[in-house]
Amino acid sequence: xIDVKNRIIKFPRRVISLFFISSVLLIPSCGSExxxxxxSLLEEENEKTSHDHAGHNHGGHDHHGLEDAIDxxxxxxxxxxxxxxxxxxxxxxxxxxxxxxxxxDVVEITVFSDKNDEVHLHVYDNMVDVGPGAPAVIxxxxxxxxxxxxxxxxxxxxxxxxxxx
Amino acid sequence: xxELLILAHGVGGRLDLPLSEWQVAWAGVVALVFSFxxxxxxxxxxxxxxxxxxxxxxxxxxxxxxxKTVIRYISLILFLVVVVAxxxxxxxxxANLAPITVFVVxxxxxxxxxxxxxxxxxxxxxxxxxxxxxxxxxxENGESAPKWLTSGWAALAPISxxxxxxxxxxxxxxxxxLGWWILIYTIGLIVIAWRWGWTEARKAEGFGVLFAALxxxxxxxxxxxxxxxxxxxxxxxxxxxxxxxEMTSSQLAVVLAALGGTAFDGFSRTRFWSEIIVGRTKWExxxxxxxxxxxxxxxxxxxxxLAGKLGSRATGDAKFSERFGAxxxxxxxxxxxxxxxxxxxxxxxxxKVLISDPFGRGWDIFGTATDxxxxxxxxxxxxxxxxxxxxxxxxxxxxxxxxDKGIEKFELKKAMxxxxxxxxxxxxxxxxxxxxxxx
Numbered sequence: 322x323i324d325v326k327n328r329i330i331k332f333p334r335r336v337i338s339l340f341f342i343s344s345v346l347l348i349p350s351c352g353s354e355x356x357x358x359x360x361s362l363l364e365e366e367n368e369k370t371s372h373d374h375a376g377h378n379h380g381g382h383d384h385h386g387l388e389d390a391i392d393x394x395x396x397x398x399x400x401x402x403x404x405x406x407x408x409x410x411x412x413x414x415x416x417x418x419x420x421x422x423x424x425x426d427v428v429e430i431t432v433f434s435d436k437n438d439e440v441h442l443h444v445y446d447n448m449v450d451v452g453p454g455a456p457a458v459i460x461x462x463x464x465x466x467x468x469x470x471x472x473x474x475x476x477x478x479x480x481x482x483x484x485x486x
Numbered sequence: 487x488x489e490l491l492i493l494a495h496g497v498g499g500r501l502d503l504p505l506s507e508w509q510v511a512w513a514g515v516v517a518l519v520f521s522f523x524x525x526x527x528x529x530x531x532x533x534x535x536x537x538x539x540x541x542x543x544x545x546x547x548x549x550x551x552x553x554k555t556v557i558r559y560i561s562l563i564l565f566l567v568v569v570v571a572x573x574x575x576x577x578x579x580x581a582n583l584a585p586i587t588v589f590v591v592x593x594x595x596x597x598x599x600x601x602x603x604x605x606x607x608x609x610x611x612x613x614x615x616x617x618x619x620x621x622x623x624x625x626e627n628g629e630s631a632p633k634w635l636t637s638g639w640a641a642l643a644p645i646s647x648x649x650x651x652x653x654x655x656x657x658x659x660x661x662x663x664l665g666w667w668i669l670i671y672t673i674g675l676i677v678i679a680w681r682w683g684w685t686e687a688r689k690a691e692g693f694g695v696l697f698a699a700l701x702x703x704x705x706x707x708x709x710x711x712x713x714x715x716x717x718x719x720x721x722x723x724x725x726x727x728x729x730x731x732e733m734t735s736s737q738l739a740v741v742l743a744a745l746g747g748t749a750f751d752g753f754s755r756t757r758f759w760s761e762i763i764v765g766r767t768k769w770e771x772x773x774x775x776x777x778x779x780x781x782x783x784x785x786x787x788x789x790x791x792l793a794g795k796l797g798s799r800a801t802g803d804a805k806f807s808e809r810f811g812a813x814x815x816x817x818x819x820x821x822x823x824x825x826x827x828x829x830x831x832x833x834x835x836x837x838k839v840l841i842s843d844p845f846g847r848g849w850d851i852f853g854t855a856t857d858x859x860x861x862x863x864x865x866x867x868x869x870x871x872x873x874x875x876x877x878x879x880x881x882x883x884x885x886x887x888x889x890d891k892g893i894e895k896f897e898l899k900k901a902m903x904x905x906x907x908x909x910x911x912x913x914x915x916x917x918x919x920x921x922x923x924x925x
Contacts, residue, residue, distance in 0.1 A: 417764040443499020466866040468501035
């Protein structure tokens with residue numbers, strides 16, 4: 322009985338230390354890679370910012386029971402973060418992005434599209450028309466933390482995510 | 487119709503923030519260390535079965551059954567309202583009562599409530615009420631039920647179909663689709679109950695099977711006694727009840743399917759999957775998501791199957807997979823809590839708004855039709871901690887249950903051997919779950 326116990330106890334100690342080291346090394350390294358790329362993406366996006374105020378926001382309150390419940394303050398501050406998304410032939414140019422902002426930021430997202438559609442940012446519930454030559458400009462004050470999906474309404478696919486943290 | 491059709495997890499356009507790397511790394515370390523500690527440092531005599539008996543607290547008073555009846559009828563009325571809302575309410579996912587009730591109140595709310603309070607679905611399920619009604623009307627025909635029903639495998643169908651609608655089908659959260667779905671499922675159950683009786687038909691009610699498995703985690707236990715005597719309520723260590731849960735293969739499959747579905751829900755929110763589905767719409771999107779769903783469920787299922795095979799070989803126990811299946815229930819609950827806790831708390835508020843105007847006619851029955859949703863009810867930091875703790879907590883309990891089941895069945899040396907494949911598969915699930923949480 323004692324013999325068995327010893328064997329059982331000895332074996333895992335080695336394994337524990339091995340796994341300890343490997344997991345401490347592995348898990349954070351996977352993550353940090355991800356993070357740095359996101360930061361560079363963010364900076365890139367910041368650089369190619371344009372403050373084009375074509376188009377305007379209007380809440381899509383006609384048929385959204387829930388959205389009526391959300392009162393968003395009118396945004397008066399100038400945006401301090403801005404991003405651009407371009408949709409061409411049913412694809413998001415340069416791939417799908419998650420735009421990261423901090424809570425409290427005033428965000429402006431400009432969406433270009435080669436087709437007439439409506440951009441919908443969930444929960445914040447901005448509904449903005451978009452069309453060729455008439456980009457949609459979404460202005461939000463990032464007050465609710467989380468990740469929020471934005472989609473082209475008629476086309477029915479996601480075009481970006483907004484991450485507020 | 488095209489409204490909001492690309493939402494994963496049925497409803498809601500808000501996702502939780504990814505966990506920070508240090509949280510995930512530490513969670514992983516804790517899970518691993520604990521897993522290996524289980525091999526050498528845990529108790530060496532079965533413990534949980536004794537704990538699961540619990541302490542007798544009070545007799546369940548007579549009025550309690552009246553209370554249950556009232557709740558059962560409220561549940562049946564709500565069920566009918568939801569089906570009708572699915573058909574005649576606004577054809578818009580967020581403005582209709584049906585999607586929020588099905589995906590949040592039912593699927594998540596009842597799952598959590600079962601884990602906390604025990605076998606409540608058995609008491610309030612509208613299908614249970616309807617099924618018993620059918621039992622009263624029908625004439626006993628003495629026909630024995632077919633094998634696909636008695637074996638319990640039929641329960642896998644509703645769970646799989648539900649996951650497909652929730653996570654793969656591009657129009658799965660549409661009120662009309664849900665209305666039809668509930669109607670067809672209900673008619674199906676009634677037909678089966680008519681033919682073979684509700685006791686048999688219940689085996690095809692997959693949600694009941696799943697919620698009953700989760701209910702084993704509850705700290706409350708009602709002692710079943712003869713009809714006339716008052717029942718007794720026992721309070722026991724939370725999660726200890728699964729020690730008594732002897733699973734059949736089909737119940738194991740239901741739990742694995744639920745685990746796989748939840749894993750795909752997390753997986754579908756990662757950047758990796760976002761990039762795969764971007765620009766895809768309609769049936770193309772459905773196809774890609776279906777492949778993803780089947781793939782992840784298969785990974786989860788095959789991983790467990792392999793662990794079961796290895797365990798069988800190591801211990802010579804042919805029923806190895808089923809014996810240790812109960813240790814997956816806390817892991818499933820941990821996954822569920824991590825993925826859906828914020829959905830229930832935040833999006834769930836929409837239920838109280840929509841129930842006031844269930845058919846979209848401008849009513850305000852409970853005076854809550856214009857209540858705002860408080861999206862900052864809980865901070866994102868708190869959500870993150872609940873996620874980490876539930877994934878790791880589910881893992882820890884799973885390890886303990888598996889350990890206890892091992893020493894209950896085998897002598898110590900063999901019991902430890904039986905734990906290697908189980909620990910491997912549980913660590914795999916937990917690490918996968920944690921990685922998904924990093925977004």
